[in-house]
Amino acid sequence: MDEKELIKKAQNGDRKALAELVRKYEQTIYNFSFKICRDKEKAEHAMQETFMSMIKNIGQFSGKSKLSTWLYTIVSNHCLMMARASKNKTFASLDDEDALIDEKNIAEWKITPQNIAENNELKNLLDKAIDKLPYDYRIVFLLRDVEGLSTAETGQIVKLSVPAVKSRLHRARAFLRNELNKMFLQ
């Protein structure tokens, strides 16, 4: 059964169709949620709330955007709400764009992106670096660069214009690259 048909059935209260949609997207949403929260428990909670919202509001889904775009919007909002609830965290400032390009410390990275699944040390560094990145930059970076959504789709999800998405993306990339650069050169 194709997705449109499943959505239609789900909108008419078919529980099996709802379960099918959940099954189709649970891995993607959990993985994305983890990438924002960097915590498995919080990621699971955000995923649960996302699908609960989907079930409650599926009747309002117009089909103008993709279901995945709608789910990315919901999960991003849940993660943002959870982040705002833990107020003690401080993040790096990315206001000074010139300071983000670090011309003095450009070294060749010997490390290559292979076997990352077994490399806990590298995972730890990646967690530490992205943990300093404010959530509004983090979500843009993850949607556009990591999940591979278009700039327009990303803008639709985070309610930003295409130039604003590009600016945030550019700053987020430069920031993460600099953080990893510092760690790799230590």
Added chain:
Amino acid sequence: MKEEKVSCKEVMHHICDNLGEDLDSPKCRAIKEHLDNCENCQKYFDSVEKTIKFYQMYNVELKEEAHKRLLDYLGLE
């Protein structure tokens, strides 16, 4: 994610588009000339590309118990 081969022209298009410049504008031509010869820029782009790849490859799997907890929470099974 599959590896995509891109040509130098596509890269320049991308950079110039982000700058809001035409490909044959003086600024874009100067950038191309600089990129061709600058080892620092090549290393920088390589490190940005690796940064993105690292985050793309760092994934977590939804365990069966978490899947069951989800369906239970949603009242779907």
